[in-house]
Amino acid sequence: MTNLPVPATVMVKRPATKNRLGSFLIFLVVSLYFLVPLAATFYWSLRGEKDVLGFEAYRKLFADTNFLPAFSESILNAVATIVLSLIIVVPTAYWVTLRLPKLRPIVEFITLLPFVIPAIVLVFGIIRLYSRPPLLLTATYDSSRFLLICVYVALSFPYMFRAVDNGLRAIDVRTLTEAAQSLGASWPTILFKVIFPNLRVALLSGALLTFAIVIGELTIALYMAQHTLGPYMANLTRSKVYEPSAMAIVAFAITWAAMGIIDFVGRGASRRAQMADTD
Amino acid sequence: MSYLSISHITKQFGDTVVVDDFNLDIEKGEFVSFLGPSGCGKTTTLRMVAGFEIPTSGKILLDGADITNKAPNQRNVGMIFQSYALFPNMTVAQNIGFGLSVRKESKELIAQRVDEMISLINLEKHAHKYPYQLSGGQQQRVSLARALAIHPQVLLLDEPLSALDAKIRISLRAEIRAIQRKLGITAIFVTHDQEEALSISDRIVVMNSGLMEQVGTPFEIYNFPTTVFSANFVGTLNNASAEVVNPAKSLIAINGVQFESAVDLKGRKKGDKVRVAIRPERLSFASEQKKANVVDAVIENITFLGSVVRIQIKIGDTKFNMDTFNNPFLELPKIGSKEQVTCSREAVLVLDE
Numbered sequence: 294m295t296n297l298p299v300p301a302t303v304m305v306k307r308p309a310t311k312n313r314l315g316s317f318l319i320f321l322v323v324s325l326y327f328l329v330p331l332a333a334t335f336y337w338s339l340r341g342e343k344d345v346l347g348f349e350a351y352r353k354l355f356a357d358t359n360f361l362p363a364f365s366e367s368i369l370n371a372v373a374t375i376v377l378s379l380i381i382v383v384p385t386a387y388w389v390t391l392r393l394p395k396l397r398p399i400v401e402f403i404t405l406l407p408f409v410i411p412a413i414v415l416v417f418g419i420i421r422l423y424s425r426p427p428l429l430l431t432a433t434y435d436s437s438r439f440l441l442i443c444v445y446v447a448l449s450f451p452y453m454f455r456a457v458d459n460g461l462r463a464i465d466v467r468t469l470t471e472a473a474q475s476l477g478a479s480w481p482t483i484l485f486k487v488i489f490p491n492l493r494v495a496l497l498s499g500a501l502l503t504f505a506i507v508i509g510e511l512t513i514a515l516y517m518a519q520h521t522l523g524p525y526m527a528n529l530t531r532s533k534v535y536e537p538s539a540m541a542i543v544a545f546a547i548t549w550a551a552m553g554i555i556d557f558v559g560r561g562a563s564r565r566a567q568m569a570d571t572d
Numbered sequence: 573m574s575y576l577s578i579s580h581i582t583k584q585f586g587d588t589v590v591v592d593d594f595n596l597d598i599e600k601g602e603f604v605s606f607l608g609p610s611g612c613g614k615t616t617t618l619r620m621v622a623g624f625e626i627p628t629s630g631k632i633l634l635d636g637a638d639i640t641n642k643a644p645n646q647r648n649v650g651m652i653f654q655s656y657a658l659f660p661n662m663t664v665a666q667n668i669g670f671g672l673s674v675r676k677e678s679k680e681l682i683a684q685r686v687d688e689m690i691s692l693i694n695l696e697k698h699a700h701k702y703p704y705q706l707s708g709g710q711q712q713r714v715s716l717a718r719a720l721a722i723h724p725q726v727l728l729l730d731e732p733l734s735a736l737d738a739k740i741r742i743s744l745r746a747e748i749r750a751i752q753r754k755l756g757i758t759a760i761f762v763t764h765d766q767e768e769a770l771s772i773s774d775r776i777v778v779m780n781s782g783l784m785e786q787v788g789t790p791f792e793i794y795n796f797p798t799t800v801f802s803a804n805f806v807g808t809l810n811n812a813s814a815e816v817v818n819p820a821k822s823l824i825a826i827n828g829v830q831f832e833s834a835v836d837l838k839g840r841k842k843g844d845k846v847r848v849a850i851r852p853e854r855l856s857f858a859s860e861q862k863k864a865n866v867v868d869a870v871i872e873n874i875t876f877l878g879s880v881v882r883i884q885i886k887i888g889d890t891k892f893n894m895d896t897f898n899n900p901f902l903e904l905p906k907i908g909s910k911e912q913v914t915c916s917r918e919a920v921l922v923l924d925e
Contacts, residue, residue, distance in 0.1 A: 465655060471624055472657035472715075474644040476671035476722060486670075490661035 331545070338538035350535035354543070357536070363525035370438070370521060371507035374445040375500045378453045381446065383496070386457040387488060390466050404454040407447055412512040419444055420516065437517050445507050452506070453499035460495025464488075501551040509544060573636065575600035575758055576621070576726055581630030583616050583782075590616045592782040594630070601756040603749065605769040608779035608805070614762045615730055617779075621760060622728050623647050634725055650719030654731040656711040658703040664714050665690065665699045671722035689717035692751060709740040716748065720755065727752065727759040733768060745772050766806045770794060778802045800923050803849045810855075810892040814848040814922075816840045824848060824922065829888040831865050833920035847923045852882065852895035854919030857905075858912035865920065869913045871905045885913060 341349030354360055382404075389396050407415070423430040423440055430440045466488065473483045489496070511523035522544070530537045574597035583591040591613040598604050606614035619625040621632060623644035632640045639647050658667050668689050669682045677685075690699050693713040703711055712732055719727060729748070733741040749772050752759050763769050769776050770790040778785040778793060778801070786793060786802040797803035804811065817823040819837040823830055826848060833848075840846070858866045869885040869892070881902065883894045894913060896902070905911050 464660065465657070468653050468655055468657040469659065471622075471644070472651065472653060473659070473670070473674075474624075475622055475647075475649060475651035475728075476674060476718065477645045477648070478670075478674045479645060482674055487659050487661075491659070493661075 334538045334541050338535055338542050341535040341539070348539075350539040351543070353533075354536045354539045359520075359525060363520055363522050366438075366520060367508050367522040370442055370445065371504045373442045374449055374507050375503050377442065377446045378449045378503055379496065379500070382450065382453045382457050382499070383489075383492070384484075386454060386461055387466065387484070390458070390461045391470060400454070401458075404450040406450075408451055412510075413516075415444065415447075416513045416516040419513075431517070434518075438519060441514060441517050441519055441521075444513055445503075445510065448506060448510070448513075449499070449503040452502040456495045456499035456502065457492065460492040461488075463495075464491045497554065501554060505548045505551055508547060574598060575602075575635055576760075577631075577633040578617070578621065579631045579633065581617070581620060581627040581632065583613070583620060583625060584628045590782050591620070591627075594784060596777060596784070596787065598758060598760070600758055603752055603759045603761065603772065603774045605761040605763055605773040605776045606779055607763055607766060607769040607776050608785075609764055611781075612779040613782040614764075614777075614779050618728050618730055618760055618762050621726065622649055622651050648722065648725050650722060650724030650727045652712070652715050652719050652727070652729045652732045654734050656703070656708070656715045656735075658711055658714055658718070660703055663700050663702055664695060664706070667703070667714055668718045668721050671718065675722070685721055689721045692720070693717045693747075707740075708736050709744055712736065712744060713747070716751065720751070720757070725758070727757050729759060729761045731762055731764070733763075734765075741768075748772070770806070776806075778805060780805070797849065797921065797923070800847050800849070803921065803923060808852050808893060808895070809849050810852060811847055811849040811923075812890050814846050816842055816844040816846060818842065819844075822917070822922075824920070827888045827890050829867055829890070831867075831915075831920045832917050833922050834917040835920070835922040837922065849921040849923055850892070850915060850919050852893040853880075855885075855892065855894040855913050855915050856896065858914040861914070863914040863919075864917040866912055866914045869911055871907050871909050871911060873907060874904055885911075887913070 336346075338350050339346045339348065341347065341351075341353060385400065389400050419440065420431060422428060430436045469487055469491070470483055473487045478487070508522055510521070511527055514521045515524045515527065526537065526540050526544070529540055576598040578594055578596045578598075581591060581594045582589065594613070594617055596604070606617060608614050616625055620627050623639070623642055623646075626641060630640070631638060634647070634649075659670065662670065665686050669686045672682045672685055686699075690696055693716060695710060695713060695717075698706060698710065703714070706714065712735075715732070732748070733745055736744060745768060761769070761772060770793070773790055775787060775789055776793045777787050778799075780801045785799045785805075786797065788796070793802065793806050797806065800811065803809050812826045814824040814826045814831075816837055817825045817830060819840050819842060822833045822835060822837045824833060824837070824846060825831070831848065837846075856863075867887050869887045871883060872886050872891065873884040875882040875884070876898070879898055880895050881898050881904065883896065883904070885892050885894050
């Protein structure tokens with residue numbers, strides 16, 4: 294009887310155990326790197342009362358008369374930033390995808406500028422430009438706040454444009470637009486009934502990333518003398534011991550909640566995409 | 573006057589002429605295919621009818637009305653895309669009803685029309701599913717129903733079967749044709765697949781480099797190609813340079829081997845260069861039946877293609893393909909052997925060089 298050659302696939306042994314151990318070690322180190330400071334901050338935030346672990350620092354934080362105004366102002370700024378950013382970015386990205394694809398590199402470059410211009414340079418440039426007529430926007434608190442929102446809109450561009458652009462690429466926007474047009478739809482109908490509903494996840498991702506940036510932003514708000522959460526946290530660090538840690542945990546929880554929402558909504562979309570692929 | 577008249581339209585992108593003087597009249601209820609390779613201008617022409625491109629010059633008349641510069645949403649033209657283009661956020665029923673809802677039709681009318689369309693495409697059980705829950709073939713049927721729901725004056729199909737697998741493609745093309753016949757709707761079908769065009773169309777427009785090469789019924793296009801491109805693009809073809817030997821007797825010679833053609837060559841002179849085309853299935857072994865032309869050939873290779881056996885032969889110095897139907901009792905010659913092959917006068921097509 295002749296010996297049949299053993300197929301190569303059977304002969305090759307996968308070093309599965311070694312790989313798994315290596316992966317686990319990397320995971321462990323990275324987890325510790327992130328979790329230890331977080332756990333320490335959380336532990337510190339629980340020591341607001343002498344010799345007792347509790348939520349005293351959180352109670353004091355929420356009881357502080359400056360906290361809620363700063364928090365609500367930051368939230369309102371974030372919402373205004375998101376709305377303005379969507380109004381600017383979505384039609385731009387849509388039109389670039391549909392009609393002006395040659396402009397894409399230029400638009401991408403512009404939207405990436407906030408990454409290369411340091412916040413401190415940006416804020417001094419803005420203060421210099423808008424502190425004298427005819428563009429005097431730093432005269433009052435409200436006009437400065439409007440200016441701050443505009444700066445945040447610019448800061449949100451890299452995230453918002455990328456998220457919307459990816460969303461538009463994923464849905465074959467050109468063909469969907471043409472299909473809707475051939476069925477008699479006008480531009481507003483196409484945008485509101487076909488494009489926006491299919492960009493739900495992308496818009497939400499962009500919006501929540503923008504939200505996270507605005508909520509935690511310090512440098513620009515500080516130099517523009519705004520009473521938002523960033524400067525409030527900075528002040529808190531100078532004057533209190535445990536409350537800044539409680540504040541950090543609250544900010545962290547808000548960010549994670551935002552990420553959770555993106556993940557939850559995105560999971561539904563990716564499951565649909567998966568089902569379509571396996572079809 | 574024809575129902576859809578595409579009159580001398582030209583489309584330029586910068587300096588590039590994509591469609592050059594395209595001229596076609598289509599009757600109501602006719603199914604016309606634009607057939608050609610990538611970049612020949614067939615899709616651009618279709619998009620001009622749809623309104624997605626505006627012609628650089630020329631006119632498009634639909635039922636007597638000039639639609640050349642009308643916006644796509646003002647044309648009442650249904651379009652089916654290669655990628656289905658169903659709205660992912662809408663169910664099958666919502667997709668089909670979309671065109672009617674933007675026309676502000678009543679809910680009752682929309683529901684009734686959607687039901688009609690869904691039963692037309694036999695997807696009653698899938699009305700409330702989303703596109704991602706359907707197969708490619710089902711999605712394209714929904715796309716067809718969606719385009720038909722608005723009672724379009726013309727149905728435009730832009731390579732609608734290209735993304736589907738072979739079996740579904742064949743069944744769906746028959747379904748599209750049956751529905752088109754049933755509704756009597758005028759349709760333009762763009763494809764690069766000659767078999768698809770031959771099987772589905774009333775007429776075919778063969779296009780190449782922005783120009784119309786030939787317009788005719790599938791029978792005419794296949795059997796009587798008028799240009800070298802048309803002859804080469806549709807079906808498999810032997811073509812070779814030849815010289816007119818005797819115009820009065822329609823005799824030509826391919827590398828010294830004489831063939832008699834049914835084509836009238838009286839307008840040509842002896843020695844004129846022409847191109848000769850012979851379909852592989854028009855050649856056969858002379859032992860079976862002798863036709864007008866009997867020539868010596870050497871068997872070079874034999875390829876089994878399932879229902880057909882393709883035999884590569886050499887006549888003089890020119891290589892030809894000869895097709896014969898496969899059957900279990902087929903006796904094939906040996907490679908290298910010498911045989912006599914034959915073809916009728918009608919099989920020898922003479923085209924301009």
